[in-house]
Amino acid sequence: MKLTEKDAEFLTRLRELLDEKGLSIEFRTDGIKRFVLKKNYGLTIERRFGMTRQGVRWxxxxxxxxxxxxxxxxxxxxxxxxxxxxxxxxMEIARQRAEARQEALKQRGLLSSKRTTNDGQHENRNQP
Incomplete structure (x- = not known):
């Protein structure tokens, strides 16, 4: 499976929230080993990710x-x-592809810290 642009955007926002201690990732070993997203799933999380809590979990x-x-x-x-x-x-091939993908996103303006809301206004992604 390949990562989509939405996946990359999600991971960027997740990294920001992990750095801010708004969320954490735990490794569970009770039964089937797995990663679990922990901490507050409130409205701030929904606004930061631009999706429902169920969407974040999915x-x-x-x-x-x-x-x-x-x-x-x-x-x-x-x-x-x-x-x-x-x-x-x-790894060299993977790095080259990742760099090319980042450059393409920059050129298309998808790496900016703002996005346009439904009413045409700009919203800063870095604000809760």
Whole structure:
């Protein structure tokens, strides 16, 4: 699975909230091992993410419960069959793609700290 632009935007906002201590990610080992998003799921969270609390939970589960672990499952399978000799080159490819994606987003103006609301006004994403 690939990350979408909405996924990238979600991760950026999540990082900001983790840095501000508004949310935290816990690793649970009771039964099935998994990541859990913890702390306040109030209106501030809904406003910051621009989605409902259920939407925040769904995207978090998709990213941290499906995509992130699946990526490592794929790596484990490939490296168990071919060794780790190609890892550094694969990382170079991944870095180049990530840099190209960031540059494309900058050129399209998607990395700004403001967005337009439904009424045409600009809203600062960094404010709760």
């Amino acid at each position: 995207r978090f589960q998709r990213l941290f419960g499906e995509i992130y672990p699946s990526t490592y499952e794929t790596l484990l399978f490939i490296e168990s069959n071919f060794g780790t000799g190609l890892r550094s080159q694969a």
